[in-house]
Amino acid sequence: MFELDVRSRVPIYEQLVEKIKELIIKGLLKEHEQLPSVRALSNDLTINPNTIQKAYRELENQGYIYSIPGKGSFVAPLKDKDINKEKIEKILEEIKKLMLEGFHLGMNREDIIKVLEDVVKIKEGK
Amino acid sequence: MFELDVRSRVPIYEQLVEKIKELIIKGLLKEHEQLPSVRALSNDLTINPNTIQKAYRELENQGYIYSIPGKGSFVAPLKDKDINKEKIEKILEEIKKLMLEGFHLGMNREDIIKVLEDVVKIKEGK
DNA sequence: TAACTGTATTATTTTATTTAGTACAGTTAT
DNA sequence: ATAACTGTACTAAATAAAATAATACAGTTA
Numbered sequence: 001m002f003e004l005d006v007r008s009r010v011p012i013y014e015q016l017v018e019k020i021k022e023l024i025i026k027g028l029l030k031e032h033e034q035l036p037s038v039r040a041l042s043n044d045l046t047i048n049p050n051t052i053q054k055a056y057r058e059l060e061n062q063g064y065i066y067s068i069p070g071k072g073s074f075v076a077p078l079k080d081k082d083i084n085k086e087k088i089e090k091i092l093e094e095i096k097k098l099m100l101e102g103f104h105l106g107m108n109r110e111d112i113i114k115v116l117e118d119v120v121k122i123k124e125g126k
Numbered sequence: 127m128f129e130l131d132v133r134s135r136v137p138i139y140e141q142l143v144e145k146i147k148e149l150i151i152k153g154l155l156k157e158h159e160q161l162p163s164v165r166a167l168s169n170d171l172t173i174n175p176n177t178i179q180k181a182y183r184e185l186e187n188q189g190y191i192y193s194i195p196g197k198g199s200f201v202a203p204l205k206d207k208d209i210n211k212e213k214i215e216k217i218l219e220e221i222k223k224l225m226l227e228g229f230h231l232g233m234n235r236e237d238i239i240k241v242l243e244d245v246v247k248i249k250e251g252k
Numbered sequence: 253t254a255a256c257t258g259t260a261t262t263a264t265t266t267t268a269t270t271t272a273g274t275a276c277a278g279t280t281a282t
Numbered sequence: 283a284t285a286a287c288t289g290t291a292c293t294a295a296a297t298a299a300a301a302t303a304a305t306a307c308a309g310t311t312a
Contacts, residue, residue: 009299068289092233102217103245195308256312258307259307
């Protein structure tokens with residue numbers, strides 16, 4: 001299900017959070033779909049269950065999943081845009097920073113437009 | 127000169143790298159301009175000189191500054207676009223990931239365009 | 253010469269991450 | 283109801299990363 005780099009400088013639980021977020025965002029995991037259990041994923045990746053749980057806790061905090069004790073962990077339904085306003089602002093800030101860095105290195109306006117259209121297409125394809 | 131959060135989860139030296147990159151990218155530090163010495167900045171921020179040096183080494187590795195033993199550290203001149211091609215690709219990848227996340231949260235195409243035009247203006251203003 | 257520069261090294265402390273082992277309570281299917 | 287699942291919590295230990303401390307050396311500059 002995932003490929004993790006155990007000797008990366010970025011913590012395993014963070015890598016997990018990123019990977020799962022990606023699957024949810026790309027629609028490969030749909031609303032209310034069940035995620036692998038903590039123990040199952042722990043076995044599958046040969047990573048300590050505590051590390052998996054830490055990732056799941058983080059995903060729950062960020063609103064990407066919800067967990068029901070005894071039942072399992074599931075993909076959370078999308079929230080209203082207004083509720084995500086702050087998060088969107090932060091993301092736009094990050095994008096701005098990356099754009100500035102990119103332009104400094106010689107990136108073009110068109111490079112961004114291309115990526116944007118690319119993303120819009122992916123989004124429409126769902 | 128800087129504001130660092132010593133109790134942030136992100137390492138001090140990384141924060142330093144980001145801050146200085148930002149100053150260079152925004153043009154507040156110009157080519158061949160001298161940076162504060164390792165010891166001066168260490169004193170100023172009350173942070174260990176080794177930590178400062180680690181940040182400077184990282185900035186040098188990334189091509190943002192160059193250092194001359196005995197003289198000081200200076201803002202590196204811009205490199206050719208071709209040389210930065212790989213870096214630009216990575217930045218575009220990151221931007222794409224952020225765009226996907228943003229759209230998932232309800233961000234609009236126009237939000238991006240606005241930021242893009244904003245950045246283009248800043249770039250032209252130099 | 254004195255006071256600066258960057259750089260290097262070793263040791264120590266502190267903090268973050270990961271693993272290990274165990275436990276408890278709710279759920280599900282046999 | 284029993285067995286096998288679920289999430290969650292906790293403590294302890296091991297490992298890795300980050301930061302500090304204390305020196306030292308060689309080049310630069312006034």
